[in-house]
Amino acid sequence: MASPFPLLFFLGAAALLRTPAAAAPEExxxxxxxxxHGDFPSNHYSGYVTVDEASGRSLFYYLALSERDPAADAVVLWLNGGPGCSSFDGFVYENGPFNFEPGTKPGGLPRLQLNPYSWSKVSNIMYLDSPAGVGMSYSLNKSDYTTGDLKTAADAHKFLLKWFxxxxxxxSNPFYISGESYAGVYIPTLADEVVKGIEKGVEPxxxxxxxxxxxGFTDVxxxxxxxxxxxxxxxxxxxDMFExxxxxxxxxxFGDVDNLCQEKIExxxxxxKDLNKYNILAPCYHHPEIQQVEFANSSLPLSFRRLGETNRPFPVRKRMAGRSWPLRLALRGGHVPMWPGLGGRSLPCTSDELATAWLDDEDVRAAIHAKPWRP
Known part of the structure; x- marks a missing residue:
C-alpha cells in the first residue's frame, strides 16, 4: 500500500483552509x-485534453483534489511505466483515493472503500494516461500509436500547459512529477521539457x-x-552460489556472456522461479507455470534491450475502452510488441482482475467521462 508520508517533506504545513476558485470545468x-457509496472526501475531475488538433490526439486524466487544502497543496502528476501502462494502475492498486475489493457477487463490480493512505490526503493528485494509445487516451490518426520517448514527453508537456x-x-501551486518503473524515463524527459519551457518564458x-x-528504469x-x-x-x-x-x-x-556464465545465471x-519478482515479500497470484515473462536475457527481444533510448520509436497497442478489447492490455502493457510473450495475459505473479472488471464496465467509463472505444 502506498503511503502519503513521502510527500510530506515537500508539502509542508497546511495554510488556512482555502477553496479553489470555481474555474474547474463542471463537465x-x-x-x-x-x-x-457515500460522499467523496474532495472533488474529483476527469476528462480529455487535446494535445494535437490535427490528429485529434487527446490524453485522458483523472484528478482527485487534496482532502486537506487544495488551494495551497501541491499538484502531483502520477505516471505509471510500461512503456504502455495506464496510470489507472496507480489509481486502483497503489496511491489512489480508494481501496478496491472484490464484489459480493462472482463477476460483479469491485467495492470501493476510502484509502486512508491516499496521496490525495495531502496533494492534488492527477493520473495521466500517456502516450496516446495507452489507457483511455487516443488519437484519430493511427500512426500516432507508433511513438517514442521524446514525442511522449513533448505531448505530456503540451497536456500540462493546456491543463493549467x-x-x-x-x-501558483507547487508542481511535482511522480511515477514508477519506465517512468524512470518518462519523468526526466518530461521534467526537461517543463524546465526548458520555464526558461523560455512559456505561459502558463x-x-x-x-x-x-x-x-525507476534507468539503463538496460x-x-x-x-x-x-x-x-x-x-x-x-x-x-556460495553468488560467488x-x-x-x-x-x-x-547480462548481455554478451559465454555459455558457462549463462548456465550459472539460469x-x-x-x-x-517461484519468487514474486515484483514484490519478494508477497506470494505469486498466478501459478509460476503460467508466468509469461522471465528475466533470462536469452529470451529478451531486441526491442526490449533498447528500452531507454530516447530517440527509439516504440509501438503502443490499440487503446482499450470496451468489451471488445480486454482492459488488462492497457493496464499491464498488453500488445506492445516488445513484450510478445504476454499475449494479452498478466505479468508474472500479478493480478489485474479488479481493475479490469471495474474499468471495463460501461457505467464506470461513463462516470469518468471516458469516450467510447474506436477500432
Missing amino acids: HLVTGLPGF EIYPEFQ RISFKGYLIGN DYDFNSFVPFAHGMGLIST DVKASCHGTF RVHWEL
Whole structure:
C-alpha cells in the first residue's frame, strides 16, 4: 500500500483552509463512481485534453483534489511505466483515493472503500494516461500509436500547459512529477521539457519544484546486471552460489556472456522461479507455470534491450475502452510488441482482475467521462 508520508517533506504545513476558485470545468466533475457509496472526501475531475488538433490526439486524466487544502497543496502528476501502462494502475492498486475489493457477487463490480493512505490526503493528485494509445487516451490518426520517448514527453508537456489553462487556480501551486518503473524515463524527459519551457518564458508558467521516481528504469545493462547481486544481497541465494556465478561471469550478469556464465545465471533464475519478482515479500497470484515473462536475457527481444533510448520509436497497442478489447492490455502493457510473450495475459505473479472488471464496465467509463472505444 502506498503511503502519503513521502510527500510530506515537500508539502509542508497546511495554510488556512482555502477553496479553489470555481474555474474547474463542471463537465469534468465526477459526481459518483460505481462501487462506491457515500460522499467523496474532495472533488474529483476527469476528462480529455487535446494535445494535437490535427490528429485529434487527446490524453485522458483523472484528478482527485487534496482532502486537506487544495488551494495551497501541491499538484502531483502520477505516471505509471510500461512503456504502455495506464496510470489507472496507480489509481486502483497503489496511491489512489480508494481501496478496491472484490464484489459480493462472482463477476460483479469491485467495492470501493476510502484509502486512508491516499496521496490525495495531502496533494492534488492527477493520473495521466500517456502516450496516446495507452489507457483511455487516443488519437484519430493511427500512426500516432507508433511513438517514442521524446514525442511522449513533448505531448505530456503540451497536456500540462493546456491543463493549467483549464485549471488556472492551480498555476501558483507547487508542481511535482511522480511515477514508477519506465517512468524512470518518462519523468526526466518530461521534467526537461517543463524546465526548458520555464526558461523560455512559456505561459502558463508551471511552478515546477521537483520529481519523485520509485523503482525507476534507468539503463538496460545497469538494471539487468543488478539482478544477481540483488538476489544475493536480499538473501535469496546463498553466498556460495553468488560467488560461483560471479567467478564464472567476471562480474557481468547480462548481455554478451559465454555459455558457462549463462548456465550459472539460469541456475539463479531456476532457484528463484517461484519468487514474486515484483514484490519478494508477497506470494505469486498466478501459478509460476503460467508466468509469461522471465528475466533470462536469452529470451529478451531486441526491442526490449533498447528500452531507454530516447530517440527509439516504440509501438503502443490499440487503446482499450470496451468489451471488445480486454482492459488488462492497457493496464499491464498488453500488445506492445516488445513484450510478445504476454499475449494479452498478466505479468508474472500479478493480478489485474479488479481493475479490469471495474474499468471495463460501461457505467464506470461513463462516470469518468471516458469516450467510447474506436477500432
